[in-house]
Amino acid sequence: MVAPVVIVLGVLVLYPLGYGVYLSFTNATAQNVATDIGPVHVPASYHFVGLHNYWQIISGQDGDFYPRLEWTVIWTVACVGITYSIGLGMAVLLNRPMRFRLLYRLALILPWAVPAFVGVFAWRLMFNSQYGVFNDVINVVGLPSQDWLGTPFAQKVAVIIVNVWCGVPFMMVAILGGLQSIPGELYEAAEMDGASPFQRFTNVTVPGLRPVTSTVILLSTVWTFNMFPIIYLLLGSNTSGDTDILVTFAYEKAFVGISDYAGAASYGIVILLILVAFSTFYRSRIKTEQS
Numbered sequence: 001m002v003a004p005v006v007i008v009l010g011v012l013v014l015y016p017l018g019y020g021v022y023l024s025f026t027n028a029t030a031q032n033v034a035t036d037i038g039p040v041h042v043p044a045s046y047h048f049v050g051l052h053n054y055w056q057i058i059s060g061q062d063g064d065f066y067p068r069l070e071w072t073v074i075w076t077v078a079c080v081g082i083t084y085s086i087g088l089g090m091a092v093l094l095n096r097p098m099r100f101r102l103l104y105r106l107a108l109i110l111p112w113a114v115p116a117f118v119g120v121f122a123w124r125l126m127f128n129s130q131y132g133v134f135n136d137v138i139n140v141v142g143l144p145s146q147d148w149l150g151t152p153f154a155q156k157v158a159v160i161i162v163n164v165w166c167g168v169p170f171m172m173v174a175i176l177g178g179l180q181s182i183p184g185e186l187y188e189a190a191e192m193d194g195a196s197p198f199q200r201f202t203n204v205t206v207p208g209l210r211p212v213t214s215t216v217i218l219l220s221t222v223w224t225f226n227m228f229p230i231i232y233l234l235l236g237s238n239t240s241g242d243t244d245i246l247v248t249f250a251y252e253k254a255f256v257g258i259s260d261y262a263g264a265a266s267y268g269i270v271i272l273l274i275l276v277a278f279s280t281f282y283r284s285r286i287k288t289e290q291s
Contacts, residue, residue: 087171
C-alpha cells in the first residue's frame with residue numbers, strides 16, 4: 001500500500017537529491033557534461049574533485065557565500081518576525097466577537113488563495129517607477145516619483161513587503177486555530193484574579209499558543225529561507241546580486257551564463273545542511289523549554 005508513495009518520493013525527491021549530491025563532488029559545468037551536437041554525441045569529461053566545491057564555499061574563496069548567507073539570514077528573520085507579529089495581531093482581533101467577522105477572515109485569507117506569481121506580478125506593477133500606484137500616491141502629496149525596484153536597498157525592502165503579504169494569511173489562520181483551542185475558563189479565572197488584558201495575554205495567550213508558535217515559526221523559517229519565487233519573479237534579472245538569497249544565487253549558478261552545475265549542487269546541499277542543523281537545534285531547544 002505504501003509502494004506508490006515510496007515510488008513517487010523516490011522519483012521526485014530521492015533521485016534528484018542523490019544526483020545533486022553526486023554532482024557536488026565533481027566539476028560538472030555546461031562545458032564538460034555530455035551533449036549532442038547534431039548526430040555527434042560528445043561524452044561527459046567532468047571528473048571527481050572530492051570536497052573541493054564545499055571547501056570553496058565554506059572557506060569563502062568564491063567570495064559569494066557569506067554575503068549571500070548574511071542577507072538570507074536577515075531576510076528570513078525580518079520576514080518571519082514581521083509575519084508572525086502581524087498574523088498574531090490579526091488573529092487576536094478576529095478571535096473577538098464582531099460584525100462581519102467572516103467577511104474579514106475571507107478578505108485576509110485572500111492573499112493565500114491567490115497564486116504566488118499572480119500576487120507578485122501585481123506588486124511588480126504597483127512598484128513600477130512610471131505607472132505604479134505607489135508613485136501615483138506620493139505624487140498626489142507633491143513628492144517625486146521613486147525607482148522602487150532600482151536600488152539594492154529598495155529591492156530588499158520590496159521583497160520583504162511582498163513576502164510578508166503572502167505569508168501573513170497562513171500565520172493568521174494557524175494562530176487563530178491556536179487561540180480557539182485555549183479554554184475560555186483560563187481567561188475567566190485570570191480576569192477574576194484581577195489580571196489586566198495585557199497580563200491575560202502574556203500569562204494565558206502566549207503560553208497557550210506555544211505549541212502552535214513553535215510549529216509555524218519553524219515552517220515559516222524553512223519556507224522563507226528557500227523562498228525562490230518572490231525574489232525571482234519580482235526582480236528577475238534587475239538586480240546587482242545584493243538581493244539574491246542563497247537559493248536564487250544557486251539557481252543563477254546553474255542556469256545563467258556558463259552553467260556551473262557542480263557549484264549549484266554544492267550550494268543546494270549546503271542550504272539543506274543549514275536547514276537540517278537549524279531544525280534539529282530548534283526542536284531540541286523547544287523540547288528542553290517544554291520539559
